[in-house]
Every structure is written in C-alpha cells, then in structure tokens.
Amino acid sequence: MCVRVCLDRGCTWVCAVQLGLEKIGSLTMHMLVLFASTGANMDLRAQGFIIDRMTDIFPTSVYTPCIEEHNIHAIFRWECVLDIYRDYQQEVASPRVVSLPSAYSSMVSARNRLSEPTGSSGNPRIFGFPDIVLPASLGEQKFLHNSGLTLSITTHGTCIYRVGTKRLKLDANTPIARAREAGDTYSGSGDDFVACEYTDETEQFIFDICKYIQFVLVL
Amino acid sequence: MSQLINDNIDFMPSEMSVQPGLCNVLQVHRNGTIVIVKVHAIHDNRFDEACSVRELTYSCWRCRERMVLWERRDCGVVTYYTQKVSKRRFKLLSLSEIFEMAMMHKTSASIAKELQLLARKSTECVRVQEAQVLLHTHTVRVQFSYKKCTMGKKKVPEFRLPKAVNICYTGCIQGNMRRSSGDDRTVRNNTRGPCGSEMHIDTSMGVLQIFSDNGGYRKITCKACEKKREAEFVVEYVCNTVRCVCSPLSCCGVCVANGCASRQRRIAVCMCLDRGFE
Numbered sequence: 043m044c045v046r047v048c049l050d051r052g053c054t055w056v057c058a059v060q061l062g063l064e065k066i067g068s069l070t071m072h073m074l075v076l077f078a079s080t081g082a083n084m085d086l087r088a089q090g091f092i093i094d095r096m097t098d099i100f101p102t103s104v105y106t107p108c109i110e111e112h113n114i115h116a117i118f119r120w121e122c123v124l125d126i127y128r129d130y131q132q133e134v135a136s137p138r139v140v141s142l143p144s145a146y147s148s149m150v151s152a153r154n155r156l157s158e159p160t161g162s163s164g165n166p167r168i169f170g171f172p173d174i175v176l177p178a179s180l181g182e183q184k185f186l187h188n189s190g191l192t193l194s195i196t197t198h199g200t201c202i203y204r205v206g207t208k209r210l211k212l213d214a215n216t217p218i219a220r221a222r223e224a225g226d227t228y229s230g231s232g233d234d235f236v237a238c239e240y241t242d243e244t245e246q247f248i249f250d251i252c253k254y255i256q257f258v259l260v261l
Numbered sequence: 262m263s264q265l266i267n268d269n270i271d272f273m274p275s276e277m278s279v280q281p282g283l284c285n286v287l288q289v290h291r292n293g294t295i296v297i298v299k300v301h302a303i304h305d306n307r308f309d310e311a312c313s314v315r316e317l318t319y320s321c322w323r324c325r326e327r328m329v330l331w332e333r334r335d336c337g338v339v340t341y342y343t344q345k346v347s348k349r350r351f352k353l354l355s356l357s358e359i360f361e362m363a364m365m366h367k368t369s370a371s372i373a374k375e376l377q378l379l380a381r382k383s384t385e386c387v388r389v390q391e392a393q394v395l396l397h398t399h400t401v402r403v404q405f406s407y408k409k410c411t412m413g414k415k416k417v418p419e420f421r422l423p424k425a426v427n428i429c430y431t432g433c434i435q436g437n438m439r440r441s442s443g444d445d446r447t448v449r450n451n452t453r454g455p456c457g458s459e460m461h462i463d464t465s466m467g468v469l470q471i472f473s474d475n476g477g478y479r480k481i482t483c484k485a486c487e488k489k490r491e492a493e494f495v496v497e498y499v500c501n502t503v504r505c506v507c508s509p510l511s512c513c514g515v516c517v518a519n520g521c522a523s524r525q526r527r528i529a530v531c532m533c534l535d536r537g538f539e
Contacts, residue, residue, distance in 0.1 A: 063434050063499070063500040064434060064500060065433075065434050065496050065497065065500055066434060066435055066478070067433060068432070069430035069431065069483060069489060069496065071428055071429065071430050071489070072429055072430065072431050074429075075425070075427040076423040076424060076425050076426065077423070077424055077426045078422060078423040079418040079421040081418070081419055082417060085406045085407040087407055090406070090407050091406035094275050094276075094404075095404075198417050198418065199417055199418060241489075245488070245489050249423065249425070252423040253422060
C-alpha cells in the first residue's frame with residue numbers, strides 16, 4: 043500500500059501502518075429512508091381516492107389522516123414488511139392493480155408519464171410491475187418480520203418511505219418471557235433462536251417493496 | 262373535467278362500474294345544478310380515449326296550469342320546449358324532477374315568446390353540466406379523484422422512483438485502538454462525537470461512528486449511506502487501511518492513501534491523526 047504523508051504543523055514524524063481492527067459479523071440496517079415522488083397531486087381526503095385505493099390493496103396498513111393546516115403528511119404504517127409482501131402475492135394471484143398490463147404499457151409509452159429518466163442507455167425505462175423475490179433464509183425473513191414501514195405522502199406527491207427495526211415486546215405468555223421471569227435460560231427450539239440476518243438481498247427486497255407501493259400509488 | 266369533479270367531489274361516489282358498450286350515466290343534483298357524467302367504453306385503442314364537457318342552461322316558465330315552457334341554451338343555441346304535466350304533479354314536482362320529465366316537443370320561437378308573455382314573470386333555472394368520457398373497451402370501472410391542488414401555483418415534483426437517501430447500519434469491530442499519550446485533549450475535555458461516539462469519520466459514502474471499547478469490542482454505526490455494500494466498504498477501509506503512529510507533538514496532518522483518495526477520505530484520516538490513535 044502506498045501512503046504519502048504531509049505535515050503542516052511541525053510534527054516530527056508520522057507513519058501509517060495497518061490499524062489492526064477487525065469487523066465482526068455483517069452490518070445490520072436499523073433505519074432506512076427512501077425518497078420518491080408520484081409526479082402528480084394526491085387526493086388525501088379521508089374518503090378520497092388514494093386512501094380508498096391503499097386500504098383496498100393494502101388492508102393491513104394503518105392510515106393516519108393528514109392535517110393540511112399543519113402541512114402534515116398522510117401516513118400509512120405497516121407493522122411488518124412481510125404483510126406488504128403477502129398483499130403483493132395476493133395481487134399477483136388475482137390482479138386488481140394491473141388488469142391490463144399491455145394496455146397500460148402502451149399508455150405509459152405514449153404519455154411517458156411513468157418513465158424513469160435515469161436510464162443508463164439514455165432511453166426512459168418503463169416503470170413496470172415489480173418482481174419481488176422473498177429472501178430464502180430464515181434469518182432474513184425474521185429480520186423482515188421485525189421491520190416496519192412508514193410511508194408519508196404529501197398532497198404534492200412527495201413520498202418518504204421509512205423502514206425501521208422494531209423492538210420486540212415479549213408476550214408474557216411466551217416461553218422466553220416465562221423463563222426470564224424465573225431467571226432461567228430458555229432452552230427452546232425453532233424460530234426463537236434464529237438470528238436476524240441482513241444481506242444485500244434483504245435490502246433489495248425492501249427496495250422492491252417500496253417500488254411496489256409506489257406503483258400502486260401512481261397507477 | 263377536473264374542475265367539474267373537484268366542484269362536486271363530495272356528492273360523487275369514489276368509483277363507478279363501467280359496462281362495456283353501454284352508456285354508463287352518473288347524475289348528481291346539487292343546488293340547482295345537475296351534473297351528468299356519461300362514460301362510454303367504446304374505443305379499441307387507448308389513444309382514442311377522450312373526454313368533453315359542455316354546459317347547458319335550462320330555464321322554465323310556468324305558463325299556466327299544467328303547462329311549462331322550457332328554454333334550452335347550449336353554446337348560444339336556444340331551443341324551446343313545452344311540457345304538459347298533470348295539475349297535481351305540476352304543484353308537487355321539484356324543479357329537477359320536472360327537468361327529468363321535460364322534453365321533447367319542440368316549440369317555435371314565436372310560440373315560445375307568446376307563451377312567455379302569458380307566463381308568470383319569475384323564471385327558474387337549471388344549470389346542467391354534462392361530461393362525456395370515451396374510454397377503452399376493457400375499462401371496468403372509473404374512479405373519481407379530488408385534484409384541487411392542481412390549481413395551485415406550487416409545482417409538483419417530477420415522478421421519481423423510490424431511492425435510498427439515508428440508511429443507517431449497526432455493526433461491531435474488535436481490536437486495539439488507544440490514544441497516544443501526547444494528545445489527550447479529548448480525554449481532558451471528556452468530549453464525545455455525535456451520539457456519544459468516540460470516533461466520527463466522514464466519508465463520501467456515509468458517516469462512520471465508532472463507540473467506546475466494551476470488552477475488546479466496539480459498536481459501530483454507519484449513517485447516511487445509500488447501500489449496504491458502501492457502508493461495508495467504509496468499515497473495511499477504516500479497519501484495514503491506516504493506523505497512525507504519531508510523535509507526541511503531532512496535531513494534524515493530511516494523509517492521502519493510494520494517491521487517489523477523495524476529500525472526504527483525507528478528512529477522515531486527518532481526524533485519526535488529530536486524535537493520535539495508536
């Protein structure tokens with residue numbers, strides 16, 4: 043390794059060697075923020091189009107109405123990211139969002155409304171129905187199970203997706219909680235002891251989930 | 262069309278089923294205004310989809326018992342109709358109900374004028390807004406959306422896919438990293454970096470915070486990253502690249518690793534030197 047050192051305050055000597063620190067394990071996400079825009083104004087009235095649609099497509103979401111006077115976003119919350127994936131699977135099985143993909147894509151290419159301007163080839167890429175792959179390992183799925191998503195939408199279409207890991211509250215009746223109360227170590231088996239795992243695939247899964255929500259919002 | 266929907270959104274359903282090939286009609290009665298939305302799913306090509314809105318005004322004079330004269334104004338074209346209703350119904354019917362019954366015997370202008378003279382002076386008006394929407398034959402429903410803010414001056418941001426702007430990671434490192442005896446400023450002042458970190462390193466790919474030693478292990482956080490790989494690169498870089506062994510007098514320097522480091526990396530190593538890690 044080539045290291046060049048310049049001193050500017052009268053140091054006598056400085057040398058650089060290996061620091062000798064070592065990373066243990068993999069990094070785990072604890073907060074993730076994505077920014078997006080629908081490119082159109084959003085009807086965020088309590089009985090309006092967006093709320094109707096979101097609660098229809100995502101029945102597990104919890105909606106908090108916006109207070110326009112205070113410029114607060116309308117907020118949708120999911121306790122578990124995997125709930126969205128289940129809604130996605132249901133949508134794939136019996137499509138409601140896109141019943142006419144070919145007609146839709148012809149409309150999109152004509153109006154160029156939903157194209158992504160940052161295509162590497164210079165040509166706009168069509169924002170299609172995302173293909174979401176659930177990570178295979180139990181650890182990753184446990185991580186996703188413990189992660190919640192909050193979506194904020196403004197009337198001007200700005201969307202902020204926030205994914206965070208939640209602190210698990212132990213139910214008093216679980217074997218772990220009972221063992222803790224008794225001061226013992228729980229020696230159970232099964233999913234209780236599967237360690238959470240966060241990989242590139244997990245991260246990509248979260249990105250795809252957010253793209254799917256965006257897809258539902260703009261279509 | 263947006264204006265029409267915005268003005269009447271509180272009286273309209275959120276969605277309406279569409280039968281292909283038929284004229285699907287939605288009618289809203291509101292304060293002397295009748296809104297009619299006609300949806301036809303007739304086009305085979307989506308490019309032919311269109312909508313049009315026209316406004317009609319109907320005025321009526323109750324000429325004499327059982328006789329109503331209607332005047333229909335459509336973009337300057339005036340047409341007259343007369344209508345006979347039973348005496349009882351004439352008294353009970355509301356204006357909009359009369360309108361629905363109205364039509365369809367044309368009356369010449371001269372007769373209309375004559376009738377107007379015979380009529381009571383007061384007239385009643387019904388404003389009719391009629392929107393016609395022509396859609397693709399595969400359309401199964403339409404939904405009505407409130408878009409009042411489109412009339413505002415604030416520009417709507419362009420469409421943008423979700424993009425990571427801030428991801429924070431937690432991890433752990435181990436190894437010796439003690440301060441040099443000559444640079445004890447941070448110890449003396451008992452100062453800490455953001456969030457109580459012992460070391461804070463800015464890089465072009467995010468911020469790395471290293472927390473205090475806990476039995477040989479140190480918790481680390483990577484903030485403001487955009488990808489896991491980038492955060493891992495920063496951690497690997499800091500762990501594997503540099504350890505600065507400084508003279509007691511050394512305070513600050515600039516170190517360029519590999520000759521191609523960015524400004525942020527120079528700052529990062531500067532901080533290592535400043536704190537005199539050994």
